[in-house]
Amino acid sequence: MSSMDVKTVLRKLASTALVLPGLAASVACHASDNDGSGWDQARAQLSASQQGPMSFAVERWKLLTSSNRFAFNDYAGFVLSYPGFPDEEKLRRYAESALDRDFAEPARLVAFFDREPPLTNPGRAQYALALQALGRPEAAQVARAAWRGGAMSDSAESSLLAAWGNTFTQDDHDARMDALLWAGAAGQAARELAWVSPARRPIDAARLAALQGTDPYAAAAGISGQVLNSDPGFVYQRVRQLRKNGDGASARALLAGRPPLARKPLDRAKWVDELLINARGAASAGDTRSTVRIAAGIDDAFDQGEDVSQMPYDLRDDYTSLMWLGGTQALWNLGSGSDAAPLFYRYGAAARTPGTRSKGFYWAGLASAQAGRGPDAQRYFAMAAQYADQFYGLLALERLGKPVPRFAVDSTAQPTPDERARFQNAPITQAVREVARNADWRTTVRFFKEIAEQQQSEGQHMLVADLARSLGRRDLGVIVGQAAGARGYLDFQHIAFPLIPVPDNSRDTWTMVHAITRQESQFAQNAISHAGARGLMQLMPGTANEQAGKLGLSFNSQALIDDAGFNIQLGSAYFQRLMSYYNGSYPLAVAAYNAGAGNVNKWLRANGDPRTGGIAWVDWLERIPISETRNYVQRVLENAVVYEAMNPDKASYTGPNPMSHFLGKSSPG
Structure with missing residues (x-):
């Protein structure tokens, strides 16, 4: 599509009025239909309806999410006009990255960031400069946060230094250096090194040397290996350097034999990712013990009691993969249930979905039983059995001698009047009604998952369940039932397991x-x-x-x-x-x-x-x-x-x- 075509489409879409009719009060079908045919009757009524104005917004969403080359105003305007659409974070990141190549009026930029705080540090730096241009007093506070946050464009770096450099503290410079090194921003880190405190400078110089591919120990100015190897930033950069130079064995040995970390890694997602890469390398090399040691060494990256399940997806995904790898290696290759059980438990506890949680707890039970720890095994099986509609939850019920529930109770929760009003007036609700009518399957699934995952209370999930029935969309029923189960609302099985006429x-x-x-x-x-x-x-x-x-x-x-x-x-x-x-x-x-x-x-x-x-x-x-x-x-x-x-x-x-x-x-x- 040419740039002229794109602009024409965007102008047409932007001029389209948003109409938000209320949700249909009557439910056209019920999940308890004997053969599920009520779903199809409701779907036929929906298919016969006319296209609504929200269809243009859906098409615009597809256009904007398909490319990161549009202007800041295109992305920002859409996010502000249609909050709650799928991939909102992606569009916000696209908007922030566009600031590197496009000028945006400070007032427009501030209006967006006031409503949608920056997700990236370059975006945060641009926000500070725009606030300064408008004379807003909080500009200095945002500028300090951006400086401590690390990487930004070279021009923004110069502008922030010129405007606020004399207000930045020693701690601000140390924090920025740490962030720059974790981000791999070697050029800006080299400039920042002169501002770093004397206590941190040798370690950060060693980290920078590893990042640049030179000898980190020569740059460390007499700092002991014990000190270096307890610094997460140094260990991360040194392990990456060794691995990328083809010395994976030394990288794995460093991770498996390191002392406890002296502080928490700034970027724990990157830290866990590096642990996983090296644990997989150890497993592939047949070094089971190093695999298990690397996995078991995860704890000093987190504070005691921190809930990994509430952390971002990329960190959770790598964390659970690492725990599963370590647990299976310990159980299958070493025959050590005592080493495997805590890793399987961490796997389950770090997950959000019932299937993964029940899997981790069940395998922790198996490992405990193998280690002769019967009471622990029973406790873990009981934890898995809480998820009675999941594969491992069902196996855990059998281990405990308990029957499968009949799932006969439907949720009776009701949304509050405020929840109902907000749901009816949300753009995502009207968009779901539109995509349910005739959109392609992949688009439909994205909108269905988004509206289901946005709900918090049991009553809010009931609103989506009723919407699914009114639209005749069993797939939305399945999706909201799964989302409800992930939040601990267990009485949505009838909507989550719909019926269909079978010949x-x-x-x-x-x-x-x-x-x-x-x-x-x-x-x-x-x-x-x-x-x-x-x-x-x-x-x-x-x-x-x-x-x-x-x-x-x-x-x-x-x-x-x-x-x-x-x-x-x-x-x-x-x-x-x-x-x-x-x-x-x-x-x-x-x-x-x-x-x-x-x-x-x-x-x-x-x-x-x-x-x-x-x-x-x-x-x-x-x-x-x-x-x-x-x-x-x-x-x-x-x-x-x-x-x-x-x-x-x-x-x-x-x-x-x-x-x-x-x-x-x-x-x-």
């Missing part, structure tokens, strides 16, 4: 139709994956065509989207073929549905066959090398158990220990 010729696989569809498409009939899988049960056209031939049916790829019954018939028959191929093994058939039988057969050869007792089922599942498939199998099996618990008249199995039944093993848990 008579697929009734024998009613449970697996629902279990697979919930994971594959979340019941979005128009779902098309990146790989080209289509419809409710996400069938590749080639596979669907082959299956149609086996059933004597004519094939039309568009029918995989347009005809829900056709998609279910083919998907159900294909799954039955896989079940027959694997002699009735649900986990193997489910894995093959996702990754193909060829991959599953390869994993059976590499890791053993759990059907014959060569390896425990949970060990085999966790050794699946494709993370998507590893997660997929667990989610589908937990879906199957929950659907049968909620719909006992449809259940294929009514005995005890249903998860073990679907796994095909006789012992509980």
Whole structure:
């Protein structure tokens, strides 16, 4: 698209009025419909409605999020006009980065940052200069924060020094040097070194030398190795230097054998990322003990009692990956449940999602049991069992000898009048109504997840649940049910596990139709994956065509989207073929549905066959090398158990220990 085309589109979109009608008072369908057909009736009514003005805002959002080359005013204006849209942080970062190349009027810039505080330090520096231009008294305070925050444009650095340099303290300069080195801003750090305090200068000179690729010890001016190796900034830069120079073994030895940190790393996300990189390197090199030591050394980067689950995603993701790697290496390779259990516990405690939390606590229980610590094992299993609709929560219930709940209670929470009014008037609510009508699947999912994740109280989640029913969008129901569960609201199963009409010729696989569809498409009939899988049960056209031939049916790829019954018939028959191929093994058939039988057969050869007792089922599942498939199998099996618990008249199995039944093993848990 040319720049002229872009400007024309943006002008048209900016002139579009925002209309926010109230949420429909009546609920068009109920999750308790006998076959779920009420959802489809509501969806048909929505599809027949006219396009609303919010469709232009959605198109503008797609345009702006697709590129970081628009002007500051484009991004800032959109964020101010449509607060709460998906990827808001991304748009704010785009706006701040645009200030490096575009001039923005100080008044416009300040109006934006007053409402949306800077996310980046270069943005913070520009905010300080704009405040100064407007004569605002808080300019000096923001300037100090920007200076301490580290990297900024060279011109901003000069401007801040000229305006406020004589007010910056020694501590301000030390803080800035630390931030610059963590950011890898070698040029500005070299200029800042002269301002650093005498106590910090040798260590920071060594850090800078490592960053620049020279000898850090020569630059350290007699500082002992013990002091250097207890400084997180030095250790981080030295380990990176060694690793990038091809000496991964020395990098790993430094991390595994270092003394306790003298202070907390300024950038803990980068610190944990470096630990993970080196722990993986140790595992690949067969150095299990170093892997476990690196993982176990995580604690001195955090204050006692800090809740990692409330930290940013990139840090949490690397942290949990490190804890899982250390735990499995300790348990599987060293046979040390006592070393593994605390790492698995940290894995679960650092997570937000019920699936990950229950997984960590369950494996902490397994490790404790292996170490002969029965009471600890029971305590961890009880923690996992709190998540009774999750794979590991269900296994933990079996370990404790407890039945699966029936999930018969619906939440009765109601939003406050203020919550209802704010929800009805939020731009995201009207945007969701618009994308639910006819947007592509990926766009729809982004808006559905955003509105669900924004809700805090149980009553607010009920507002989204009612919206899902009024729109006839089962996928929004699944998403808000999952979001509610992640916040500890456990009575949303009926909206989270909706029903769909199943053709008579697929009734024998009613449970697996629902279990697979919930994971594959979340019941979005128009779902098309990146790989080209289509419809409710996400069938590749080639596979669907082959299956149609086996059933004597004519094939039309568009029918995989347009005809829900056709998609279910083919998907159900294909799954039955896989079940027959694997002699009735649900986990193997489910894995093959996702990754193909060829991959599953390869994993059976590499890791053993759990059907014959060569390896425990949970060990085999966790050794699946494709993370998507590893997660997929667990989610589908937990879906199957929950659907049968909620719909006992449809259940294929009514005995005890249903998860073990679907796994095909006789012992509980």
